[in-house]
Amino acid sequence: MLKKTLAAFGLLLLAAIAYLALWPVPVRPVVWSAPTDPGYTGAFAVNDHLAQLNMIDLGREEGPEHIVIGPDGKLYTTVLSGNILRMNPEGSAQEAFVNTGGRVLGFDFDSAGNLIAADAIKGLLSISPSKQITVLTNQVDGQPIRYADGVVVARGSGTMYFTDASTRFAPAEWGGTFEASVLDILEQSATGRVLAYDPATKATRVVARGLAFANGIALSADEKSLFVAETGKYRVWKIGIDASNLDVGADAANPQAVVLLDNLPGYPDNLMRGLDGKIWVGLVKPRNPTIDKLADKPFLRSVTMRLPRSLWPVPKAYGHVVAFSEDGKVLASMQDATGAYPETTAVTETRDRLYVQSLHAKGLGWLKR
Template sequence: MLKKLFVALALLLAVLAAYLALWPVPVAPVAWVAPAGPGYVGPFAANDRLASLNMIDLGAEEGPEHVAIGPDGLLYTTVASGNILRMRPDGKAQEVFVNTGGRVLGFDFDAAGNLVAADAVKGLLSVSPAKKVSVLTDKVGGDPIRYADAVVVARGAGSGGRIYFSDASTRFAPADWGGTFEASVLDIIEQSSTGRILEYDPATKATRIVVRGLSFANGVALSADEKSLFVAETGKYRIWKIDVQARDLDLRAGAVAQASVLFDNLPGYPDNLMRGLDGKIWAGLVKPRNPTVDNMADKPFLRAVSMRLPRSTWPVPKAYGHVMAFTEDGKVVVNMQDPTGAYPEATSVTETPDRLYVQSLHAKGLGWLKRVPAP
């Protein structure tokens, strides 16, 4: 009887080992070298300046992922339901402006007052003030745009209103993998660096690749002179500065003449980028670094094994609120944190003369702080 028990146990262990080693998973992990996390020191010294936010109640909605003030002076925000909400800056008179039928993550406004939306399911969209939704582009060179994420519209003279936006991953489309969060996790675990930055020219209706080879291409902002793009590369903890004239550069080999790393080895995953006042650019570090994840960077087999385990065992980083603001030459000028992570996954800040609105992936309301002008 004991012998049969040992045989059964051995067979069970063999089946389990075979499952962990051989069961198909959606990712093909690529080895890379993650630098040792810097921790919360220097310009990122720990504090609680992001704690005790004021809250705008969004009712049944959650996840104000992106926030902007429209040409009409009203506040717009995207939420997890797929709605784009519109309200007064104090949060009153809320209404659903539009639902595109997809999932808008980032948006901006063009010179005509149209809301230009990066829809993770449908591509780059334009929503007129009358709420008419049209597709600007959903392909580049015949290749589908799978994960439109962040967008910024150029406004300077001679810019032609060109639109720059991120296609976070060409491997994992939210429409195919259960949503934006699930697709982003798969892309960052795999580290095949297929994210790219695209440009859409409204005059010619042409879409081109500015750069490719980013590990989950995320937030996008323009420099004040609109000659450079700032781009958050979420999967590798860094922010790039890229020449808008670049054409189909591959960044997998590192910096090149038209693209340099402005921030490397950040203490968390950078998400949205937003131009603020006084020359600042805001970024949210949506999650802190996780030593377990970094230690598996050069161990693709272990990353594949982790995908075969229950989702509850995945090494998801803890909740930790963190937003920063920096100058175009790479100096951190604001560092606001909440170690409790009470306001989950802060993605960036929208700055107005009166308030700082804190964007979030999963918060039940929209957090804000009174803005204190710089001396």
């Protein structure tokens, strides 16, 4: 009886080992070098400046992931349901302005008052004040744009610069934006891109590529440079708008692309221009030491995908937004170690308020400026 029990246990153990080592997973992890996490020190010293947020109730909606004050003076925000909500700045008179049928992650307004949306499912969209939706572009060089993420419109030229976070994992195919982002960052194949759409010629081109999950995007004051959050490698780039198909990973010495903020204590998400020259970025999650230790161990990262999701090394909740200058100086760091307002993605700054963006919050948080 004992021999049979041991034999059965041995077979189960072999089956478990075979599963963890061989079961197919969607990612093909590559080796990368994670910088040593400096932690919450220096300009990022721990504080509670983001605690005790005021809240605007969004009813059944959640995840005010991106917030913009429109040309009509109304507050617009995207939410998890696919709606773009419109309301007065204090939160009254809420309405669903439009639903694209996808998931808008970032948006801006052009000079004609059209809402230009980076829809992770549909591509780059233009939504007129009368709510007519037009697909501006969903491909570049004959290849699909799989994960449109952030967008900014140049006031001078009208050019629309936007990110394609991953050419490997499309949210439409992998269960949503969060799920697709986890796969891309775990794999580290760095297929994210910065794209530009010219509304005059209707042409789309690649500005830069080789980014590990290209996320938020903002323009410099002179509109000659782009700031781009590379979520998977904890950094923010400054890239010249005239760059063409520049591989930032392969050509580190190219002066058209420089790392402005490096080795951040969390994953940078949206980028928003604030007042007085500030640029805001949200650190959507803090870094996790286990994830950094697995950077040069692609096989173990594959094994992670075969574990129950409850055992994944998901970073803890931690609220954190940062303001920096165009030369990379940290101007503000606002934190809430409790993570009560989850997955902070950035700040929308007005003369009166700081609106805090979030991936999954049940309301819209704000502070008096």
